[in-house]
Amino acid sequence: MSARSLRRHVTSGLMTGLVAALSFTVVLALVLILGDLIAKGASSLSWDFFTQNPVPAGQTGGGVANAIVGTGIVVGLAALIGLPIGIGTGLYLAEYGSGRLGWIVRFVADVLNGTPSIVIGIFAWTWLVRPMGRFSALAGAVALAALMVPMIARTSEEMVRLVPQSLREAALALGYPRWRTSLRIVARTALAGIVTGCLVGIARIAGETAPLLFTALGNLNFSTSVLLPMQTLSLQIFTYATGPFEEWHRLAWAAAIVLMGLVLLLGVAARWAIRQGHGAAR
Amino acid sequence: MAPPADTRLRLETVRLTALYGRRAVVKDVTILFPAHTVTAVIGPSGCGKSTFLRCLNRMHELSEGGWVTGRVLLDGADVYDDAIDPVQLRRRIGMVFQRPTPFPTMSIYDNVAAGLRVNGHRGRRALDEVVERALTQAALWDEVKDRLRASALALSGGQQQRLCIARALAPQPEVLLLDEPTASLDPAGTQRIEELCHELKRLYTIVIVTHNMQQAARVSDYTAFFYLGDLVEVGRTDELFTRPTEERTEAYITGRFG
Numbered sequence: 001m002s003a004r005s006l007r008r009h010v011t012s013g014l015m016t017g018l019v020a021a022l023s024f025t026v027v028l029a030l031v032l033i034l035g036d037l038i039a040k041g042a043s044s045l046s047w048d049f050f051t052q053n054p055v056p057a058g059q060t061g062g063g064v065a066n067a068i069v070g071t072g073i074v075v076g077l078a079a080l081i082g083l084p085i086g087i088g089t090g091l092y093l094a095e096y097g098s099g100r101l102g103w104i105v106r107f108v109a110d111v112l113n114g115t116p117s118i119v120i121g122i123f124a125w126t127w128l129v130r131p132m133g134r135f136s137a138l139a140g141a142v143a144l145a146a147l148m149v150p151m152i153a154r155t156s157e158e159m160v161r162l163v164p165q166s167l168r169e170a171a172l173a174l175g176y177p178r179w180r181t182s183l184r185i186v187a188r189t190a191l192a193g194i195v196t197g198c199l200v201g202i203a204r205i206a207g208e209t210a211p212l213l214f215t216a217l218g219n220l221n222f223s224t225s226v227l228l229p230m231q232t233l234s235l236q237i238f239t240y241a242t243g244p245f246e247e248w249h250r251l252a253w254a255a256a257i258v259l260m261g262l263v264l265l266l267g268v269a270a271r272w273a274i275r276q277g278h279g280a281a282r
Numbered sequence: 283m284a285p286p287a288d289t290r291l292r293l294e295t296v297r298l299t300a301l302y303g304r305r306a307v308v309k310d311v312t313i314l315f316p317a318h319t320v321t322a323v324i325g326p327s328g329c330g331k332s333t334f335l336r337c338l339n340r341m342h343e344l345s346e347g348g349w350v351t352g353r354v355l356l357d358g359a360d361v362y363d364d365a366i367d368p369v370q371l372r373r374r375i376g377m378v379f380q381r382p383t384p385f386p387t388m389s390i391y392d393n394v395a396a397g398l399r400v401n402g403h404r405g406r407r408a409l410d411e412v413v414e415r416a417l418t419q420a421a422l423w424d425e426v427k428d429r430l431r432a433s434a435l436a437l438s439g440g441q442q443q444r445l446c447i448a449r450a451l452a453p454q455p456e457v458l459l460l461d462e463p464t465a466s467l468d469p470a471g472t473q474r475i476e477e478l479c480h481e482l483k484r485l486y487t488i489v490i491v492t493h494n495m496q497q498a499a500r501v502s503d504y505t506a507f508f509y510l511g512d513l514v515e516v517g518r519t520d521e522l523f524t525r526p527t528e529e530r531t532e533a534y535i536t537g538r539f540g
Contacts, residue, residue, distance in 0.1 A: 164383075166379060167383055167385070169383070170446070173379075173450075174372065174373075174376075174400065174450070175372040175397060175453065177400075180400060189387055
């Protein structure tokens with residue numbers, strides 16, 4: 001074996017080892033986080049934790065039912081607002097966005113994507129909370145939707161771009177108008193990818209706290225009115241974790257497990273949606 | 283000399299030039315496609331034959347920077363007239379592409395029915411009839427009649443291409459444009475498509491782009507030879523292949539270039 005060949009082997013081995021070590025670091029971080037969460041919070045998970053509302057400070061027991069329902073409402077409402085706008089924008093960018101307007105929209109989306117979530121929250125406070133005169137779940141949902149739109153728009157655009165041009169031409173040659181080609185053929189073909197992007201986007205905002213601090217605010221009671229302040233898991237964790245009571249810290253860990261589980265579930269669903277798409281494309 | 287009965291005028295181009303921006307890729311082409319004939323368009327890669335085909339159903343103008351001058355007459359009416367809606371026009375001129383392009387999210391049945399549905403045809407029974415007729419014409423019915431609800435992607439490449447032909451035939455176009463329809467098929471699939479050309483010309487006027495001269499000789503009544511955007515020669519296929527009048531044609535068909 002020549003010296004050069006040997007050097008290549010050694011370099012190759014070193015680099016392989018390096019990337020393996022880096023990958024291991026990522027996995028290790030996730031394992032440590034999950035392990036810590038379960039170690040500190042699992043014991044607090046009980047039927048009551050899921051079904052009871054918080055009890056006044058100082059008392060033991062109680063749960064986070066209001067925060068679980070609140071997360072569902074705020075995130076659901078945000079998705080209801082954000083997904084149609086995001087998907088529509090993505091479809092526009094991919095199908096019609098080759099001109100100047102497309103360039104501007106893409107640029108704005110990229111800037112918004114990089115905007116710190118707390119800044120988005122401040123805007124939601126300025127435009128919704130102040131004029132309405134109170135904190136509300138609606139304002140929180142709008143803030144989360146604003147976070148979501150650029151993310152969904154860009155991933156949807158990427159997915160729609162993956163649809164081969166030949167498929168568009170086939171539809172157009174068949175006498176499909178342009179808009180119907182985009183909706184019936186192109187968007188349908190890219191659907192699995194778009195759904196995956198949406199699920200990842202929802203997972204991303206489900207854990208957001210900063211934009212909710214001065215919009216949804218949080219609520220110690222059970223509330224389903226979108227015009228009133230509402231508790232979410234992320235706000236609950238923030239309140240409990242920064243509070244002075246041992247009991248609160250315990251509940252914060254448990255709430256973190258629930259939130260983490262929710263995000264993992266969405267991630268698994270996203271994986272599943274990708275697989276469905278590939279199944280159909282075979 | 284009076285033209286034979288089967289050369290009724292159907293589709294013709296008059297001084298048709300196709301451009302991308304300022305670059306002409308088809309230059310000043312005047313040609314006649316008589317009704318119920320198959321015309322093969324041959325020529326080396328990049329000679330503009332596909333672009334020419336795409337001018338006939340106004341697909342060329344959808345490409346970035348694509349535009350045309352001159353006229354394309356379908357039964358005497360200019361398809362580039364302002365009064366003509368290109369979307370409506372494309373329903374009268376069916377097209378099949380080089381690679382099979384079934385709609386991946388649709389079943390076999392829905393693929394064939396797609397062109398009718400977009401035209402507003404909804405009646406269940408009428409659709410059933412048209413789908414069966416189109417699939418029969420495309421020689422695919424016997425192979426798929428028991429699995430019309432299956433995904434179009436479950437079919438083989440050759441079957442997918444015949445499905446695309448059925449999809450183009452279902453709206454009952456007047457002209458059928460085939461852009462190298464057998465380029466991605468095996469010999470058996472190619473033979474099926476060529477046989478189809480023979481049968482379908484009873485009902486349609488067919489223009490087929492091909493880079494395969496044997497195929498042109500087998501399927502067509504007329505052959506047009508394109509070179510560098512020019513229509514060099516057009517004539518009856520048997521004559522063009524045995525007694526070409528242009529030297530460039532002879533050089534190409536005898537394999538000296540291209």
